[in-house]
Amino acid sequence: MMSKSKSKKKRTKIKIDYSICGEEGKIDPRDCSLCMRSCDPAVFVMHPTLGTEEKQEDPYDPQDWRITPIWGSLCTRCFKCIEACPEKAITISW
Numbered sequence: 001m002m003s004k005s006k007s008k009k010k011r012t013k014i015k016i017d018y019s020i021c022g023e024e025g026k027i028d029p030r031d032c033s034l035c036m037r038s039c040d041p042a043v044f045v046m047h048p049t050l051g052t053e054e055k056q057e058d059p060y061d062p063q064d065w066r067i068t069p070i071w072g073s074l075c076t077r078c079f080k081c082i083e084a085c086p087e088k089a090i091t092i093s094w
């Protein structure tokens, strides 16, 4: 029987600078999304920014969006997202 060995792989931390891309930045991710399209394991999701609905006139038509690396454990550290981002808004460390 195979013994259960502990994974030595350190957790990957993926950060997006929302002062560049997101509700505070000059980039609306809906106009770009190159990071999402370059990521084979689909680590990222795009969603309306939580807490901003109240500020918006129509809650069913949110205007503030951001990208969150929600499935970080799937990251293969290929760096395709970093290479694809025209604003250098993504950093990855572990």
Ligand code: SF4
Pocket: 014, 038, 039, 040, 041, 042, 043, 074, 075, 076, 077, 078, 079, 080, 081, 082, 092
């Ligand atoms: S490094 Fe590769 S796998 Fe990881 S989030 Fe970026 S594109 Fe996806």
Ligand code: SF4
Pocket: 016, 021, 027, 028, 029, 032, 033, 034, 035, 036, 067, 084, 085, 086, 087, 088, 089, 090
């Ligand atoms: S590639 Fe960069 S600028 Fe484009 S949506 Fe992703 S984080 Fe934003």
